[in-house]
Amino acid sequence: MSDWDDLGDLERELVAPEAGGDEQQIEAALRPKRLAEFIGQGRVREQLSLVLESALRRQRPPDHVLMSGSPGLGKTTLAMIIAAELGAPLRITSGPALERAGDLAAILSTLAEGEVLFIDEIHRMARPAEEMLYLAMEDFRVDIVVGKGPGATAIPLDIATFTLVGATTRAGLLPAPLRDRFGFTAHMDFYEVPELEQVLARSSRLLGVHLPDDAAHEIARRSRGTPRIANRLLRRVRDFAEVRADGVITRDLAAAALNLYEVDAWGLDRLDRAVLGVLLRKFGGGPVGLSTLAVAVGEEPETVEVVAEPFLVRQGLLARTPRGRVATAAAWTHLGLTPPPDAFGAPLFGPADL
Numbered sequence: 001m002s003d004w005d006d007l008g009d010l011e012r013e014l015v016a017p018e019a020g021g022d023e024q025q026i027e028a029a030l031r032p033k034r035l036a037e038f039i040g041q042g043r044v045r046e047q048l049s050l051v052l053e054s055a056l057r058r059q060r061p062p063d064h065v066l067m068s069g070s071p072g073l074g075k076t077t078l079a080m081i082i083a084a085e086l087g088a089p090l091r092i093t094s095g096p097a098l099e100r101a102g103d104l105a106a107i108l109s110t111l112a113e114g115e116v117l118f119i120d121e122i123h124r125m126a127r128p129a130e131e132m133l134y135l136a137m138e139d140f141r142v143d144i145v146v147g148k149g150p151g152a153t154a155i156p157l158d159i160a161t162f163t164l165v166g167a168t169t170r171a172g173l174l175p176a177p178l179r180d181r182f183g184f185t186a187h188m189d190f191y192e193v194p195e196l197e198q199v200l201a202r203s204s205r206l207l208g209v210h211l212p213d214d215a216a217h218e219i220a221r222r223s224r225g226t227p228r229i230a231n232r233l234l235r236r237v238r239d240f241a242e243v244r245a246d247g248v249i250t251r252d253l254a255a256a257a258l259n260l261y262e263v264d265a266w267g268l269d270r271l272d273r274a275v276l277g278v279l280l281r282k283f284g285g286g287p288v289g290l291s292t293l294a295v296a297v298g299e300e301p302e303t304v305e306v307v308a309e310p311f312l313v314r315q316g317l318l319a320r321t322p323r324g325r326v327a328t329a330a331a332w333t334h335l336g337l338t339p340p341p342d343a344f345g346a347p348l349f350g351p352a353d354l
């Protein structure tokens, strides 16, 4: 199937009156629907297509799938694609919604045979629900506890054979018994610039926007390796072009629009620069602990750790060391600051998740 086979449907979704300017609806309409349309993540795509193909041949649901990676890299999209490729229904929930075992039992006990259950942010599921999931994943059974205290009894209930697709931005937080029950783990990496150019070419076509190659390159290289950001920046560039240039997008116009939205030439946004700025200006380049850094930029530690840091590490601007977060020489250069003379005197330890 070619990338554009379902273009007609998508275009209809995009121009439908209810789509209007609603960003979330546009984002949903831009999602690739089949594996062949999914751009980048070559290894994950190939591994997954084998898992799905062999399940289809055996006419059995595939192994449970765990996807890990930064926000916006396509985990939800892939979960939807898994269900579509299997021709199976999809149920979507998230870790924080599964506070009690009963929340999960209600879902598990009503799954259809072969259904795909997607649990986003699976690392945030409450403990009792997690324990119920172990049994469901392995034996397709749940124990419903009736009564309280010493008189309580567990009634086993068989459930449909299903495939769990879990997504997490923090694979390290998953307890080993849960991690081990997934037959296939997909590590989603940041996208390369040429891959993001393809994402942008596809999205601009769907949005009916003419995007020259050099403008696509300018947006792609500033998209933090993330398709969701590439699509969002494309919409901002389109708005800018409509208001200031009769809708005509050029490379210079894209650059001007992105500067206006405070996305710099490396793709760093305001939070990224705040983290680096504080690290350099307030803490002399570190080392400094995550929570101190987070308080200094006025964000939750998890936001700094999950949203800003992975990209800063990937760009070689920040290192996670056993002593804390440390700015690299490139960070000083990027912000146009001069490091103190002893900044790189002490050896850096290898990157570590603290």
Ligand SMILES: Nc1ncnc2c1ncn2[C@@H]1O[C@H](COP(=O)(O)OP(=O)(O)OP(=O)(O)O)[C@@H](O)[C@H]1O
Binding pocket: 027, 028, 030, 031, 032, 037, 038, 039, 040, 070, 071, 072, 073, 074, 075, 076, 077, 078, 199, 227, 228, 229, 231
């Ligand atoms: N490989 C891809 N090819 C084309 N577009 C993509 C791809 N991956 C993601 N996208 C686009 O990026 C957007 C975000 O993807 P998605 O919601 O699947 O990310 P996510 O990893 O689940 O993020 P989060 O964890 O924040 O929910 C989607 O609207 C989709 O259009």
